[in-house]
Amino acid sequence: MGEFESSALGRVTVYSIQGCPHCVQAKATLGRLEIPVCDVDVGKHPELRARVKELTGRSTVPQIFFNNVHVGGNDDLQKLAPEELRRLVSLVKEQPLPADAPPLPEENRSEDTAGEADGAAELSLLLREMILKLFSEHLSADGKSVDYKGMSLNPAFERYCELAIQLQRLELLSLSREEKLAFFINIYNALVIHGYLRMGPPTNMWQRYRFFNYVSYLIGGEVFTLQDIENGVLRGNRKGVAQLRRPFSKTDPRLRVALPDAEPLIHFALNCGAKGCPPIKTYTPQDIDSQLRTAAEAFLENDDGCVVDSGKREVRLSQIFKWYKADFGGTDEKLLKWVLEHMSDSPKKTSLKDILSAGKTKVCFLPYDWSSNSSH
Template sequence: MTRRVIEPVVLNAREPAGASRPLGELGAELRTRINRIIGAHADPATGYLDYRAIGETAEFRGFVGLTGGLATGRPEELPTAEAQIAFWANLYNALTLHAIVTLDIQNGVGDVHEFFRRVQYDVGGDRLSLLDIEHGVLRRNRPSRNQPARVFGRGDRRLRWVVTRFDPRVHFALNCGARSCPPVRAYDPRQLDGQLDLATRGFVNADVEIDPAARCLTLSRIFYWYEDDFGDVPGFLLAHLDPGPARDWLAAHRGAVTLVHRAYDWDLNDASVRA
């Protein structure tokens, strides 16, 4: 497959900032728009989105118009860890959606060379890519297997946006437009703990496969890439699996299981295409 090469693009650069608004207020309105888009255009069975239909709606155009206001934001407008995590998780999902529709991505985000680095928003005068938001801001600039270098170097102005608390459950709040990603949701700082718990439990219970005969767990590659974020992976799974035979078996054998990580399906999570 030939990948499209683009220059880094700030998707909200042409949208007027308008009157300055606190990021918490702007984030709440973006959250409302995202929820409406999901409600109207997500497949209830898969969570996949109909991107072509979304791009033709007034709701999407209104959402895009709101992103111009991000350019005047300041970190102190997100005073709590809950406000920060919810805002940046929603912004990650918003930027992914915005980019897929605007760049007319057909097969998957791999259509665009270095997609996660090249699509960006201006937030408070800082250019932040999907890579920056996930690894620099939400993961607190931590290295990982798939991002071994810290994305923000010493003295980087964007360090001011790093969330004050890391929560590993945020991995199940981020949707990068791939079929293997958790479904798109919008997060409210007032309900964040419950929403992250619901998202994590939903993903873990749908994803983890246990083979008792082989003493093997098959699970998402997310648990390989970010193993250090979860600490004890079997322990994390036990904390989020529903009561039942699978959880009981893992509790009895957690010290002697093999973890197998399935290949990630990077095809576009497009509801208009049947898998």
């Protein structure tokens, strides 16, 4: 979606990322308004993330502006009263773009993802962008389902598979911590979609267990399953959910690739394909910690991730915090402290501060939506 010929004087600006169902739904709604819409992919233009957060106070996408008027995200757009929406459309049609309109990227990065990539970071980015582009092309207009069968028949998927073969020749031991984080997060998220295309989405506990312990890539001469990547590499070789042993033994050569300690922020970047997972994004080694912190803030802003009930002095968190509680300190007290420290400034954070300062706070966990987003 880009700007198109129109008699309108202003524009709508949408900050989004590829593969985001909420972004797709918002852009479908905006596309019916017959006004110019400029879609800015902050995944490809990370330099704009901080500016968007500064303007909106939010880390989530999409963020939507009518000229310089910030509407909010997709939910805010869908809830607009008809008369308010008409007023905003008239604003764009009749008033020139003001000087303080939200910024656009200086230049667009090339969409060409053909050919080979040099180095782990570049290859993981290329694979992730290719699979995300495919994902976006086969996402329904309402952003709620994905045509995985259509994806598997797309010629671009075969090009993706050919490129994935290059993973086996990578040298992983020289990667820095930041490079490992970006590489393995991107590869994990791409591998989940690849696994869905080859095996279909898992529909029960046994299928999920098999999926995450079977679906794998050959990387640098070693096999890495989804379980190996998450718990072996990114969590510093910790036991996963319902696992009896660590993924890598002391003599396993893959242990040399593992991070020295668990990185809790990865839980807001990994997407296992279930509707309850965080949104999918692409990560780069440069400023990876800031990117992951932004992902955590966005997750906690959403009521699927965290609900603060001041009346009951209760905090309801995603099951992710229960499953991986050890990564967040191991106790309710340390968990709540971690959550508070990783929230962006917001009324929700203020409410959490207030109930924590008042004394004992109850922690419980929200139901997790394991259903897939497959349209078949």
